[in-house]
Amino acid sequence: MYKIEVKNVSFVYGQSTPFETSALTDVSVGFEEGKITGLIGHTGSGKSTLVQMLNGLLRPTSGQILLDGKDIWEKPKEISKVRFRVGLVMQYPEYQLFDDTVRSDISFAPKNMKLSESEIDERVREAAAFVDIDEQILDKSPFELSGGQKRRVAIAGVLAMKPEVLVLDEPAAGLDPRGRRTILGGLCEYQRKSGTTVILVSHSMEDMALYCDNIVVMNDSKIFAEGTTSQVFSRASEIASVGLDIPSIAHIANKIKGNGIGLTGNLYTVDGVLDAVLREMKGGR
Amino acid sequence: MLKDITLGQYFPGNSVIHRLDPRMKVILAIAYIVAIFLAKSVFAFALVALTTLMLVIISRISVAVVLRGIKPIIYVVIFTMIINLFMIKGEGEPLFSLWRIRIYEEGIYRAVFMALRVIFLIMATSIFLTYTTSPFSLTAGIEGVLSPLKLIRLPVHDFAMMMMIALRFIPTLVEETDKIMNAQKARGADFSSGGLIKRAKALIPILVPLFVSAFNRANDLSVAMECRCYRSGKGATKLHKLKFSALDFVSLLIMAIFITAIVLINKYVTVGFSL
Structure with missing residues (x-):
């Protein structure tokens, strides 16, 4: 079942000005409940626009966004309630930090939700723990932290809302490999524990292969492909035709298959392919 | 929301006014302001109105845009009109009087003229400077016009x-x-x-x-x-060196004729009201 569904949505920036550009044209796509769905596409393919529609920051020029089957713009005055249910972590979220201490910054959203003091305190600690931020750091100024720590604090600021749907726009952009693993691994663990529906925007196919259940590919303001990770990655040549690339290991697996060796299973992560090759070798004997 | 704010409001184009040297545009804008304030009679105002209209047409900026530019100052205009209307004392009998409020014919004329002055001023300067000149060439133009001040060591x-x-x-x-x-x-x-x-x-x-x-x-x-x-610009050369063209000199000549015409109308055409 779809947790959040986009129905025939179009969006035009700067309507009826000389700078009118269409960012989305008749897009329909669903995001499955309790799954991690990856959203890939080139810069300018409409990903960020789509993402900002999911929590009502942008209102579709036409079409609907359905959350649990209900149009989020049914009551425009209550859109802030939708924003608490659909948490959005924007690109480079560390630029949104503003408060004196990490603790009060993370509690900004829960405070806006008008939760009780004890509930806020509980949520801040929980969110900080998920992104691996120690208790001592909570009383520091966010501006003293390193880049990776700032990023994690900013993500915690959204996690503290306990959203039903968590949308992350390139949460690992500009981080070193270790920072990427900490953030993406942490999110994955969070998802498993909480059962949240997660939508992950990324450029990295390797990351997608590792962490996502489903993948949606966008190109030129439209949905280009969607399906489970293996379904999408089996369409390597189509994906290459829009200038995106599948993980290197999936290329190798496809080549092996092309030579008449039947591999089965997860063929887009190194471990998966290794397993498949080993199984094939044993079976052959 | 914030995207709706357009600062500078430059409209790219290739009209005669777009092609003028930015330094000349700054000079022309100042000269035009002088001309507007020189105009004193009905006919002089009519000439200013006509030339302002011509400027709009030549620049190929849509009339709607130019009118929208006036919107923010409309309260200033109304305020000056009211002040003029009530404060000016004419020579003849008041047209209207109630308690201490007296409105004279001169007051009405002056209020209208003042309003027109402000409106023409905004229209003309925005056509010369903001609508047709990109912020960068405008800066270059202002630098060019102010460059004599370097002699007295202003940076x-x-x-x-x-x-x-x-x-x-x-x-x-x-x-x-x-x-x-x-x-x-x-x-x-x-x-x-x-x-x-x-x-x-x-x-x-x-x-x-x-x-x-x-x-x-x-x-x-x-x-x-x-x-x-x-x-800080010591010994720096420019990529796009500003150069006056024949067009600039022609426009300056037209401006000179325009100002002379206004002075002459003020002096010799005595029909109708004049300030």
């Missing part, structure tokens, strides 16, 4: 550079403000409800990150400029 180049950098970063800051606002809205920030104090407080989550990044950016920029040995 004209530094002022121009500062202005240019400020203009350059306006869109960047607007975009950044937009992003930060969205990020805080995503965390449930509410900027549009509550009293004055609550709304002012709601701005803190926007202003703090904005200032932090603006200072960082300024620091980065100054380091980058020093790395490229920027020394």
Whole structure:
């Protein structure tokens, strides 16, 4: 079942000005409940626009966004309630930090939700723990932290809302490999524990292969492909035709298959392919 | 929301006015202001109105845009009109009098003339400067016009550079403000409800990150400029050197004729009201 569904949505920036550009044209796509769905596409393919529609920051020029089957713009005055249910972590979220201490910054959203003091305190600690931020750091100024720590604090600021749907726009952009693993691994663990529906925007196919259940590919303001990770990655040549690339290991697996060796299973992560090759070798004997 | 704010409002184009040298445009704009204030009689005003209309047509800026530019000052115009209407004492009998309020014919004329002056002034300067001149060539134009002041050791180049950098970063800051606002809205920030104090407080989550990044950016920029040995324009040459063309001189000549015409009309055409 779809947790959040986009129905025939179009969006035009700067309507009826000389700078009118269409960012989305008749897009329909669903995001499955309790799954991690990856959203890939080139810069300018409409990903960020789509993402900002999911929590009502942008209102579709036409079409609907359905959350649990209900149009989020049914009551425009209550859109802030939708924003608490659909948490959005924007690109480079560390630029949104503003408060004196990490603790009060993370509690900004829960405070806006008008939760009780004890509930806020509980949520801040929980969110900080998920992104691996120690208790001592909570009383520091966010501006003293390193880049990776700032990023994690900013993500915690959204996690503290306990959203039903968590949308992350390139949460690992500009981080070193270790920072990427900490953030993406942490999110994955969070998802498993909480059962949240997660939508992950990324450029990295390797990351997608590792962490996502489903993948949606966008190109030129439209949905280009969607399906489970293996379904999408089996369409390597189509994906290459829009200038995106599948993980290197999936290329190798496809080549092996092309030579008449039947591999089965997860063929887009190194471990998966290794397993498949080993199984094939044993079976052959 | 913030994207609707257009600062400078430059409309790219290739009209005669677009092609003028920015220095000449600054001079022409000043001359035009002088002309507007020289006009004193009905006929002189009619001439100014006609030329302003001509400017709009020549620049190929849509009339709607020009009229929209007047909107923000409409209250100033109405205010000056009211002041003039009530404060001017004429020679003849008042047209209308109630208690101590007396309205004279002269008051009405003066109110209308004042309103027209302000409106023409805004229309003409925005056509010469903001609508048809990109912010960068405008800065170059102002630098050019002010360059004689270098003789008395005013750092004209530094002022121009500062202005240019400020203009350059306006869109960047607007975009950044937009992003930060969205990020805080995503965390449930509410900027549009509550009293004055609550709304002012709601701005803190926007202003703090904005200032932090603006200072960082300024620091980065100054380091980058020093790395490229920027020394405040000493011995620097320009990529696009400004050069007066025949068109500029013709426009200056037309302006001179225009001002002369207004002076002559003021002096010799005595029909109708004059200030």
